[in-house]
Amino acid sequence: MNDPFKQADAPRKVLVADDDAEGRLDAWLTSVLAGEFSRSRIKALIEQGAVLHRGAICTEPKKKVAPGDRVEIVLPEPEDPVPKGEDIPLEVLYEDADVIVIAKQAGLVVHPGAGNWTGTLVNALIHHCGDSLSGIGGVRRPGIVHRLDKDTSGVLVAAKNDIAHRHLAAQFADHGRTGPLERAYQAVVWGRPKQLRGTIDAPLGRAGDRTKRAVKRADSDDAREAVTHYEVIERFHEKPDATAMAALVECQLETGRTHQIRVHMAHIGSPLVGDPDYSAGFRTKVNLLPEPAKTVVKAFHRQALHAFLLAFEHPRTGEVMEFKAPIPDDLQELIDALRV
Template structure:
């Protein structure tokens, strides 16, 4: 995510209302706004917005940057959304599990961003798909997200399906929005977490909302305006460490999503006290646990560069034929090596 100050971030694609204080009296409109809105919104950009009619003073559009303010003036600034850059195809290798005229299923590697965005305008899965599919993705799902109906975090690996037609995009998008409640959609992830849950299987039903830093998520009260219903079902598959489960150092857990919120598995597992190994955002307090492991396993765990999460199973009905489809991808080598390190303890 690119670095902006908080005030400017709130302005992008939004309307902002400011009130001129006594010190603003007699100042030029552009000069005063530049002083209030910080270096990330330059004076020349503010002047352009004024000329475009994006600034009102006292409810009246003002197009002169040199307009003089009076104390108590209400100034409204509308900053339009930036025009999305159309991504270009790039020859990035794809691990294709299946492809036909309607869709393509890939095994996304860890480290690959799904679609272009701030700080990642190139080198994404979308760039790779455009190169591979050509014009068949054009216009589907929006300029910056052609064909994308769901996504995985940059550092999460595993199975993804991408639409190649408008019909497939609509049907698959509806299936993911419904989270499989009324259809055949199933998603299963495997996660390596610290410790072992008190129950070998269970359901985490805890709403998620934004954390204070605007990127991370957190479990929040259901009454909060941004709270979103989130449900994860988990089952412990294997544990590592001492002979008895209650002394386990870590465990391999299958997680099945009933909803699909941002960072859902990562936040939910941390919420019950078992964050994912390698998770820098939600498992910071557990990083020192690696120091208690023997070598060379401790070094393997410390150097693992991402959250240990892999989307290993995806089931859905084909949007055209309605045939049930099932795709699995084995854990990638880095995560398999990490699990092996715990097995050796």
Template sequence: MNAPDSEADTGLKVLQADADAAGQRLDQWLAAALGADFSRNRVQTLIRQGAVSIGGVVSDQPKRKMADGDIARIDLPEPEPAEPQGENIPLDVLYEDDSLIVINKPAGLVVHPGAGNWTGTLVNALIHHCGDSLSGIGGVRRPGIVHRLDKETTGVMVVAKSDIAHRALSEAFADHGASGELERAYQALVWGIPPRMTGKVDAHLGRAADRVRRAVVPEGRDDARHAVTHFTVLEKFGEQDLKGVHAASVECRLETGRTHQIRVHMAHIGHPVIGDPDYGQALRTKANRLPEPVQTLVKSFPRQALHAGLLAFLHPVTQIKMSFEAPLPADMQAILDGLRNL
């Protein structure tokens, strides 16, 4: 296979097949020839759109067989603009290069546009912030979301800026780091003190009755998804008895990544996250027995006290392990300080 020639002004690439290419499918050969920036799915889309010609004749069949000496011309379109519009929303950027961006997400920021949140999201902010440095994910100039944090959960997130980064990071998050260096650690403030300093919650999750929340469900249910959370008690607060108000700071590490996983799992073992409006309502009255000023802080806290403090992963291009940490947000730190006085 000869190296591709390109004409930057037109987006044209010219490739010549050699003897090794003979008999290969057009999409298979092109995906290998164009390199890691082009997934096979994207190559197939380009072929079906008529962007590839062999010997001057448009070839729109991905399964066409190649022959030694075939000359392929690929007319690469400019990446299409993302449907969401860029918005000048401030971002706390921890790191950025041509492949990815790492941010410290604040509370209240929805990650992706959707029903009821078509604007003001992280995606809108990233389109504005990154601009032309987004090389295109699947042919569209947009940020590649590879994992999410709930709207009211704070902390470290990584977002892809290129196809190659998107595929590599998506694979890492899909297998939850089993085959790589992915690490995710969250800090949560929970009601009660777990009986053990370390533990594991292994419980399948599925949809609750309202279809927005999640619940622990039997393994055999159709929508059941395996979920495992490991927790470590970092600090204990208050009296450890039936009448006293007690709480704990715990670190949670994910072995899987399901919607609301930490929040549901901690509530399942009797230690819901403080402030959680969906899974901690049963224990909200505990705040009435706290001394001031922490009582007011907890009762007025409008969200779950959950923070993604650590994220580590292999850089998709350099293969160097990168690790990022974000401190607790000020409102959650204030509650932690108040609990320390119990």
């Protein structure tokens, strides 16, 4: 871990806990530096080794603070909260005065955030649409009503005014239960689900890593309903006992949780090929594949997931619109190699 205190020119602030100081270090620093940094930002700085507590680097946000404690913090460079337009190519499937529908490429982050302040879809949309994007999502998420993971490709719609944003957001919140919203994905998974068609109804919540998700008991504090419908479309290298090395699966979301398809497919024993977070136990299976599939799978460095279909009601006309994004070249190459 880099030591921020070895940077001679790094701006610092020295604080001394007063007589009323108590509780966790991250909470105390957040209160003392109110308005400067969020608690999550303070916590990250502590974990990065940017805080001295009682003369020693402290990486434990829950460390207790006592009256008279001396705390020194290396202050990060200020980050511009307002994203700027960037000339990033967009594959526009449809656009009018209310909405823009694009086929997002894999590798493109949807909106700015920690570690990705530039080069996002939002930066591209600002450049393409100018000031017409809806502001409801805030300065960092103008026009954004739903998301796809960075390495998931496929159809995504953004709102170009506040009325469209509210209308679309309501449809996504309803998950298509009472309206026409429909989202369908294609995924290449290891093995083959035991049932060729089924529904995975398993609540999701945070895993140990704040960016990951896991199946949780329904009565867990952070459990949120998650329902995925799936159907096996094609099986690759199927054996006489009806097992397969891999399969092409179509998934439809009834809810829209973070990493939902990725976690749900792993939960039933068929994680996505290339998934860096949820298929670690299946990486050696690539050695059982014949060529050229073995070489192609080894070179496939993202989850094999593509949002190929999105349908929604147009916020102005009420027309039900359906859009499909063709399978990107890297995923098509993977499927073709597995067919051999």
